[in-house]
Amino acid sequence: MKNLPVIVGITGASGALYAHTLVKELVKRDVPVEIVTSKWGRYLLNHELNFNFGKNPQNFIEEQYGKNVKWIDLTWHPGMDMSATIASGTYRTRGMVVVPMSMGTLGHISNGVTSNLLHRAADVTLKEKRPLILVPRETPLSQIHLDNLLKVSRAGATIVDANPTFYQGAKTIQDLIDSVVARILDSLDIDNKLVPEWGIPKEFQDA
Numbered sequence: 001m002k003n004l005p006v007i008v009g010i011t012g013a014s015g016a017l018y019a020h021t022l023v024k025e026l027v028k029r030d031v032p033v034e035i036v037t038s039k040w041g042r043y044l045l046n047h048e049l050n051f052n053f054g055k056n057p058q059n060f061i062e063e064q065y066g067k068n069v070k071w072i073d074l075t076w077h078p079g080m081d082m083s084a085t086i087a088s089g090t091y092r093t094r095g096m097v098v099v100p101m102s103m104g105t106l107g108h109i110s111n112g113v114t115s116n117l118l119h120r121a122a123d124v125t126l127k128e129k130r131p132l133i134l135v136p137r138e139t140p141l142s143q144i145h146l147d148n149l150l151k152v153s154r155a156g157a158t159i160v161d162a163n164p165t166f167y168q169g170a171k172t173i174q175d176l177i178d179s180v181v182a183r184i185l186d187s188l189d190i191d192n193k194l195v196p197e198w199g200i201p202k203e204f205q206d207a
Contacts, residue, residue: 005032005073006188007086007096007125009118012040015100015137015162016048021174021181022099023074027065029190032073034086034093035061036118038105039079079116086121095131095188096121100162103138103145110148110155132157133187135180158187168195 006026010019026033037045045051053060058076065074077084085091098105098118105118114120125132134157138145153159160183164176175195182194 003030003032004092004094005034005075006094007034007036007121009096009098009101009105009121010035010037010041010045011098011100011102011105011118012038012044013100013102013105013137014044014048015135016044017173017177018135018137018162018180019045019099020049021177022097022184023065025181025185025192025194026190027074029192031094031190032075033065034075034077036077036084036086036121037079038102038116038118040102041118042079044100077117079118081117082120084117087117087124089124089128093125093130095133096125097133097135097184097188098122099133099135099184100137101134103136103148106134106136106145106148106152109134109157110152126152126155126157129156131188133160133184134158135160135162135184137162160184160187165195167198 008019008023023033023035042053061074061076077086108115108119109122112123114123122132134152149159162180165179168179170176170179178194182192185192
């Protein structure tokens with residue numbers, strides 16, 4: 001069976017480390033990755049992670065995620081390239097993750113409005129009934145935000161809000177990031193052991 005790719009869409013909402021960690025974990029598992037960013041998503045990667053894409057983003061992405069990896073299949077798509085493979089439902093994928101997702105991007109996706117490749121890829125993922133995982137990183141949320149989240153959830157998307165868990169005994173920021181990325185991978189049905197599964201220690205269980 002062909003190893004289908006996962007599309008990773010990156011917008012301008014704060015939380016670039018979530019996307020960075022997700023791509024690394026997918027590559028570790030030999031999952032092909034198709035990356036697309038909005039204009040502000042690219043700015044976010046530069047601002048929060050000091051990513052300097054230069055004149056050849058494809059080469060930068062391969063160098064960034066290809067270190068110490070025997071096999072790699074990464075594709076960078078310019079945000080306005082509507083001729084890209086991921087703009088069509090005929091191009092099969094395992095699903096798409098938008099991480100972090102801005103409320104502006106949510107508004108486009110929930111209303112079927114496509115003004116860039118990221119919006120279009122999400123729209124295609126929904127219409128083809130493939131997994132679409134949206135990772136909002138915003139607070140507080142207005143009624144408009146909540147209505148849009150409900151609308152896109154009813155349309156078939158999975159909402160994995162960027163709220164880390166603490167029961168696993170996190171000691172670093174990366175541990176907290178991993179707890180969210182683990183739930184994203186779970187939603188894609190990709191095995192991972194980033195965080196321990198929930199379980200109450202025997203000494204705290206009722207006799």
